[in-house]
Amino acid sequence: MAHVCYAGRSLNSERRLGVSRPSLKASCRLILAPTLLALFVGLLAVPGLARAKDLINQSSDGTAIRGYDTVAYFTDATAVKGSDEFSYTWLGATWHFASAKHRDLFASDPVKYAPQYGGYCSDAMVDGFTANANPEAWRIVEGKLYLNASQEVLLEWESNAADEIEKADSQWGVIKAHLTD
Template structure:
């Protein structure tokens, strides 16, 4: 029995440090908490998706407000998917770590979508997005490959 518990403990410790490529909820597989990633670009706002328009991409479920948005995503998912898997962009930049994000705290910079944890963190991000993007781009490959 002791050997079994040791194996379980080792397995659980390795799982607890692994992060998925796409940020999803603890009890859901929804990317962006079910918000429509295309709407940020086409409607310039955060719009909740519908269970009628869903696709799987990089192990997560992506929800869309319309068939048109789903179709646009299917044509070029990398264009619409948020940077850093939808994790908080400021945390990846400033803390070199993962943190969840709030899909209503977002920015599009140079045609790319960035999400942040909350309004306070978004304000920090807004002070120098170019610097944060540069730092996060440097941190992200090592973070995701841990």
Template sequence: MRKLIFKLMLLYASFLQAQTNQKNGVAIEGHDPVAYFTMNKAVRGSKQLQAKFEDATYYFATIDNKRLFEENPRKYIPQYGGYCAYGMSNGYKAPIEPEAFTIVDGKLYLNYNLEVRKEWQKERDERIKRADANWNKMHKK
């Protein structure tokens, strides 16, 4: 029975891991999610300034950014669990480059790299609709 419970816990943990794009439990490759909005650029956060939300840990460049995040984390977390918005519009999860980002209607979208971001922006609104639908399908399973 203990082995079964342990296996179920591992399975659940791996399921959660897949919800947010992360490395070693850290989202956005350690970049500050709030800085995208306040500084309009990718800024590396600090291990000393971190907060956990859902299944991931986020790092922050300043204590003020950490406070803002803790007050309303959903405002700052990237769309599609931090996976590439272009990839999600095509129905798959892809890694990101933190510098390849766009903020649209107060939401943070990340892309695989700067070239992919250019492609994503050509049909941005349609791609967001498709990515939203694909993300919702993946999470109904």
């Protein structure tokens, strides 16, 4: 007779001792429930994932795109950290700029300078979810600013940017409808 080991004992020895094995259904519940709970809680704690509730991706103090000057991407072709001294509030977030000139340019046409998808990662948006973006991982495509989670993600995203943008635009419409501004 074949012996099947269960928790260090053979099935035959369990029968002799009057020990019963838990049913498969009960075992699955005992294993899967805590595993799924841990996975769910773990996903909520992943630093790169943004649990979007705001139209603009912002830090806990309400600062948009980690305080970077969104106009500088267009005028200086580089990522520049902004200053509290030159700030502007738009769509519930505080935007920081490196100069009064940049602040005033943004204030005159925020849609022109604001990153697409509220500053969330463009690559994540393709798959229909939000993730925090790294302001150092950026590109301007057809006059629009796109941020990504990392330089590696940016390189992947760039390899097929036109298709990625089309998909992300579609997803953003759905996600944006569920966000509060």
